[in-house]
Amino acid sequence: MPTDTVSPTQRPKYIFVTGGVMSGLGKGIVAASIAKLLQLDGFRVTCIKVDPYINVDAGTMNPIMHGEVFVTDDGGETDMDLGTYERFLDANLSKEHNITTGQVYLDVIEAERRGEFLGKCVQIIPHVTDAIKESIRKVAVKNDVDVLIVECGGTVGDIEGLPFLEALRQMRLEEGSSNCLFIHLTLAPVLDAVGEEKTKPTQHSVQELRRIGIQPDIIVVRSKRHISDESKKKIAMFCSVDMGSVISDPDAESIYNVPETLHTEGILNAISEKLHLPKRPIDWNNWVQISRSFAVPKDEIKIAMVGKYVTLADSYVSVNQALHHAGAAHSTKVKVDCIESEDFEKNPTILKRLDEYHGILIPGGFGRRGSEGKILAANYARERGIPYLGLCFGFQLAVVAFARHVCGLNAANSTELDPNTKHSVIDILPSQKGIANLGATMRLGGHDIDIQQGSIASRLYGAKAIRQRHRHRYEFNQNYMELFESKGLHFSGFSDNRLRAEILEIPSHPFYLATQYHPEFVSRPGRPEPVFNAFIGAAVSRKRPIAVPTAGSV
Numbered sequence: 001m002p003t004d005t006v007s008p009t010q011r012p013k014y015i016f017v018t019g020g021v022m023s024g025l026g027k028g029i030v031a032a033s034i035a036k037l038l039q040l041d042g043f044r045v046t047c048i049k050v051d052p053y054i055n056v057d058a059g060t061m062n063p064i065m066h067g068e069v070f071v072t073d074d075g076g077e078t079d080m081d082l083g084t085y086e087r088f089l090d091a092n093l094s095k096e097h098n099i100t101t102g103q104v105y106l107d108v109i110e111a112e113r114r115g116e117f118l119g120k121c122v123q124i125i126p127h128v129t130d131a132i133k134e135s136i137r138k139v140a141v142k143n144d145v146d147v148l149i150v151e152c153g154g155t156v157g158d159i160e161g162l163p164f165l166e167a168l169r170q171m172r173l174e175e176g177s178s179n180c181l182f183i184h185l186t187l188a189p190v191l192d193a194v195g196e197e198k199t200k201p202t203q204h205s206v207q208e209l210r211r212i213g214i215q216p217d218i219i220v221v222r223s224k225r226h227i228s229d230e231s232k233k234k235i236a237m238f239c240s241v242d243m244g245s246v247i248s249d250p251d252a253e254s255i256y257n258v259p260e261t262l263h264t265e266g267i268l269n270a271i272s273e274k275l276h277l278p279k280r281p282i283d284w285n286n287w288v289q290i291s292r293s294f295a296v297p298k299d300e301i302k303i304a305m306v307g308k309y310v311t312l313a314d315s316y317v318s319v320n321q322a323l324h325h326a327g328a329a330h331s332t333k334v335k336v337d338c339i340e341s342e343d344f345e346k347n348p349t350i351l352k353r354l355d356e357y358h359g360i361l362i363p364g365g366f367g368r369r370g371s372e373g374k375i376l377a378a379n380y381a382r383e384r385g386i387p388y389l390g391l392c393f394g395f396q397l398a399v400v401a402f403a404r405h406v407c408g409l410n411a412a413n414s415t416e417l418d419p420n421t422k423h424s425v426i427d428i429l430p431s432q433k434g435i436a437n438l439g440a441t442m443r444l445g446g447h448d449i450d451i452q453q454g455s456i457a458s459r460l461y462g463a464k465a466i467r468q469r470h471r472h473r474y475e476f477n478q479n480y481m482e483l484f485e486s487k488g489l490h491f492s493g494f495s496d497n498r499l500r501a502e503i504l505e506i507p508s509h510p511f512y513l514a515t516q517y518h519p520e521f522v523s524r525p526g527r528p529e530p531v532f533n534a535f536i537g538a539a540v541s542r543k544r545p546i547a548v549p550t551a552g553s554v
């Protein structure tokens with residue numbers, strides 16, 4: 001698509017996205033939307049997330065506190081914003097696109113141990129900041145981009161973010177101000193009593209940025225509604241940017257509408273001017289078709305997501321997005337109710353509340369707490385003919401439910417939940433035995449899967465082989481394969497030369513399918529992942545059963 005891209009002497013250009021006032025404003029969505037606009041404008045572009053926490057990667061963090069762990073094809077356990085970038089850009093990113101303080105320090109300290117600093121005192125400036133700049137530039141070069149967007153995690157003013165911001169400040173000096181741009185995202189709250197948006201928090205957070213030597217070039221202001229010209233003027237004046245560089249970013253019906261909103265506000269103009277990028281009309285064709293598909297759906301279905309990390313919307317963001325993509329393909333709004341699985345353990349009679357749902361989904365998870373409730377829900381979906389989709393742990397617990405309730409193996413379990421179980425229908429992967437460290441040690445990332453012909457999965461995928469992402473330590477114990485098959489549960493996808501079962505399906509059920517892999521990570525707007533698409537299709541049919549034509553009606 002690129003026509004006259006940036007002249008080689010000027011590339012790559014860098015756009016740094018910082019956040020002020022508070023977290024949770026949607027910095028990832030703004031960064032991804034800007035990247036999308038540049039991509040639609042014909043530039044080669046990609047994104048990086050820098051995260052100021054000391055964890056080496058997101059893999060050891062609890063999703064309920066930090067949001068989902070997004071898995072890249074190359075096996076990185078990364079920040080959930082990488083998922084947003086992949087979905088907006090329709091491109092696979094690698095783990096190098098997520099840089100954490102922990103990783104940078106680990107590299108620097110290991111280099112120090114190898115004696116690479118030749119007797120020097122190793123310091124944050126220049127050694128840590130140099131390492132940060134090097135990791136950023138490496139991604140730009142490796143991906144051969146015209147523009148690299150770097151989203152800086154956290155909020156300006158956080159102590160832990162300082163080395164990153166300092167590194168970015170230095171980069172602007174080194175690369176030149178026409179090659180580096182700072183975009184600052186803030187919030188303009190509206191106080192009910194006053195009814196007007198307030199610009200003071202924006203002013204203060206820009207002051208905080210300036211204190212460390214960074215003057216933002218563009219300010220994106222999150223708010224409930226579009227901010228007034230009056231507020232824009234105020235922000236421009238107090239923060240020393242021109243009016244055209246104050247961009248209003250109101251709440252959107254769908255995140256996929258944000259690129260258009262930012263474009264209407266003139267963000268691309270402001271970026272092109274400051275970075276001396278060629279200006280040309282955007283080719284909206286495909287994207288508009290995609291973003292419009294999320295508008296005002298005809299119908300609504302309700303999905304029960306049964307789990308334990310379900311209270312924070314971000315802990316399953318890719319699952320929610322995959323449902324959203326599939327819903328759009330069916331012109332249906334998908335309302336997801338999060339249901340705490342432990343409640344079923346305390347009182348199994350409330351399982352019947354699941355009857356009012358059009359589908360039941362059990363996502364990935366770990367550990368014993370709440371697992372018995374999930375097993376009950378997986379079994380209930382099977383018995384009651386409610387469409388069921390199980391993802392990773394949801395696959396494993398569907399196996400346990402089937403073993404107990406159909407195969408008569410009452411004591412069946414996963415060895416993760418009961419190491420001494422008499423029937424270990426889910427057992428530890430041989431490669432996982434003896435691993436003590438928790439970080440980055442699971443079976444991770446993309447693996448090829450062979451799909452059995454004639455199966456439901458083969459109909460859905462329309463392919464003999466697929467590639468999907470993984471994050472697990474346990475798997476189906478194939479010693480039980482024959483028994484399961486004889487009782488009507490069919491395994492239809494395998495990896496590593498049939499060594500691992502990857503897909504299960506119950507052909508006699510309206511829709512009962514589960515995957516050992518995580519299909520949610522590869523779903524894209526406009527191109528929903530096939531099992532999600534089929535699950536939503538089945539849920540829609542549960543709501544609106546297609547009338548069987550009576551004799552003579554045709």
Ligand code: GLN
Nearest residue numbers: 364365392393472473474
């Ligand atoms: N706890 C299970 C395992 O490690 C499932 C993991 C997951 O759902 N991501 O195999």
